[in-house]
Structures are given as structure tokens and as C-alpha cells.
Amino acid sequence: MTSVLVAGGATGIGRACVRALRERSVDVYLADVNMAAADAAAAEDLPGRVVIGRHDLAGPDAAREAVAAAVGAYGRLDGVVVTAGLHVVSAVEEYALADWDRTMAVNVRAPFLFAQAAAAPLAETGGSIVFTGSTAAFRGSRGTFAYAASKGALISMTRALAVELAPRQIRVNCVCPGWIDTPFNEPYWAMQPDPSAALGALLSRIPAGRQGAPADVAGLIVYLLGPAAGYITGQSIVVDGGLLSA
Numbered sequence: 001m002t003s004v005l006v007a008g009g010a011t012g013i014g015r016a017c018v019r020a021l022r023e024r025s026v027d028v029y030l031a032d033v034n035m036a037a038a039d040a041a042a043a044e045d046l047p048g049r050v051v052i053g054r055h056d057l058a059g060p061d062a063a064r065e066a067v068a069a070a071v072g073a074y075g076r077l078d079g080v081v082v083t084a085g086l087h088v089v090s091a092v093e094e095y096a097l098a099d100w101d102r103t104m105a106v107n108v109r110a111p112f113l114f115a116q117a118a119a120a121p122l123a124e125t126g127g128s129i130v131f132t133g134s135t136a137a138f139r140g141s142r143g144t145f146a147y148a149a150s151k152g153a154l155i156s157m158t159r160a161l162a163v164e165l166a167p168r169q170i171r172v173n174c175v176c177p178g179w180i181d182t183p184f185n186e187p188y189w190a191m192q193p194d195p196s197a198a199l200g201a202l203l204s205r206i207p208a209g210r211q212g213a214p215a216d217v218a219g220l221i222v223y224l225l226g227p228a229a230g231y232i233t234g235q236s237i238v239v240d241g242g243l244l245s246a
């Protein structure tokens with residue numbers, strides 16, 4: 001594994017993947033919309049090279065353009081990681097159609113378009129794809145209709161893509177984080193009248209007694225990309241400190 005595209009690599013889980021890959025001397029193409037954070041990620045002094053590009057995954061051409069740029073940068077592609085995601089929370093009767101459509105575009109359509117665009121270069125290297133689902137696919141919570149539906153769809157699509165692409169030696173898997181301490185949850189904390197009480201209530205529900213760190217998820221993603229996971233495909237694996245098991 002020498003070159004991997006990370007879509008959503010500027011912050012959070014994606015950024016931890018960029019770091020973990022570069023630490024292993026893997027070259028990374030970082031696709032994101034947050035260029036300030038992408039620049040900061042790229043500035044880390046690590047052995048693997050990094051090239052960043054602005055690609056808004058809500059658009060229909062972003063995945064194809066990002067894959068072409070990654071192959072152009074390094075001449076090959078060994079893996080695609082998609083961590084970019086959108087989570088819009090609203091009461092059922094107020095849920096805006098535009099938010100539904102944008103959530104599906106970023107969380108489901110973009111991962112599909114990455115698989116479509118990357119299949120040919122990944123077939124040349126026996127490469128692998130890792131998507132990012134969520135425990136929201138397995139348990140309900142208020143106001144998260146489009147997000148939960150999108151992550152459930154992503155898990156189903158992972159299986160379909162795995163079956164389709166296995167004969168070309170491309171593996172497709174999905175990691176499903178529980179509560180991970182990243183900027184993704186800032187809107188949730190901002191909505192809490194008493195954030196420290198809300199944090200206490202959250203931690204009391206997580207058997208491990210803490211939120212996950214981005215590196216907790218990145219470790220699994222890097223494992224799934226690599227040769228030790230060479231016979232694992234079509235799987236969605238939960239990383240949640242025991243939340244769903246409790």
C-alpha cells in the first residue's frame with residue numbers, strides 16, 4: 001500500500017487516517033472542503049507525502065475529479081477512505097427536503113461515486129475501499145432521519161459493492177463509529193443547555209466510560225486497508241466502546 005485517497009481528511013477521523021497512513025510512509029491525497037484544516041493536516045512533518053485538493057462531495061463530479069487527481073499525483077491508487085459526512089437534525093415535520101437530499105448526496109451518493117470512479121485504478125493494485133457508517137444505522141435517536149437512513153443505506157451498499165468488486169480483488173468495508181470526540185459533534189454540544197451534564201449522561205451510557213478518539217477509528221480503517229485484512233470484505237464493523245452492546 002503506497003497511495004491512498006482520504007475524502008474528508010481535514011479533521012476528525014479522516015485526519016487521524018491521514019496521519020496514521022503518512023506515519024507508515026503511505027502517500028495521501030486529501031480531498032475536503034475545509035482548506036484551512038487541510039493545510040494544517042498537510043503541514044504535519046511525517047514520512048508519507050500529502051497532496052490536498054478541494055472537492056465538495058455534494059456535487060456529482062467531485063469523486064471522479066478527486067480520484068483522477070489522486071492517480072495523477074502518485075501514479076497509482078491502493079485505497080480510498082471516505083469519512084466526509086453530513087448530519088442535519090430537525091423535528092420530523094420541519095425536516096427540509098433540501099437537507100434530506102444533501103445528506104443522501106454526501107453520505108450515500110458520494111461513496112458510490114468514489115467506488116465507481118476508483119474501481120479501475122484499485123483493480124490494478126488489488127486495492128481497498130473503506131466507508132464510514134455510524135451506530136446511528138442500528139439505533140434510533142430524535143431528529144436524525146436522513147442521517148440514520150443514509151448510514152443504513154451505506155452499510156447495505158457496502159455489501160453490494162463488495163460482491164460486485166471481489167472478483168477484481170477490490171475489498172469494500174465500512175467502519176461504524178459510536179461517539180467520537182471530533183468537530184462533527186460540536187452542533188450537538190452547542191444545543192445542550194448544560195454541556196457538562198450532557199457529557200456525564202453520555203459517558204454513563206458508554207461502557208468504556210469515554211468518548212472514542214479519532215485514532216480509535218483510524219486504527220481499524222488502516223487495518224482494513226492493509227494486507228492483514230486481505231480476506232475481509234463486505235463488513236461493517238462497530239467502534240463504539242461497547243455502546244451498542246449495553
Ligand SMILES: NC(=O)c1ccc[n+]([C@@H]2O[C@H](COP(=O)([O-])OP(=O)(O)OC[C@H]3O[C@@H](n4cnc5c(N)ncnc54)[C@H](O)[C@@H]3O)[C@@H](O)[C@H]2O)c1
Binds near residue numbers: 033055106136
Ligand atoms: N464523530 C462521531 O461521533 C461520529 C459518530 C458516528 C459516525 N461518524 C461519521 O464519521 C465520519 C467522519 O466524521 P468526523 O467525526 O471525523 O467528522 P469531522 O467533521 O471532524 O470530519 C468530517 C470531514 O469531512 C469534511 N466534509 C464534510 N462535508 C464535506 C463535503 N461535502 N465535501 C468534502 N468534504 C466534506 C469536513 O470538512 C471534515 O474535514 C462521518 O461520516 C460521520 O458521519 C462520526
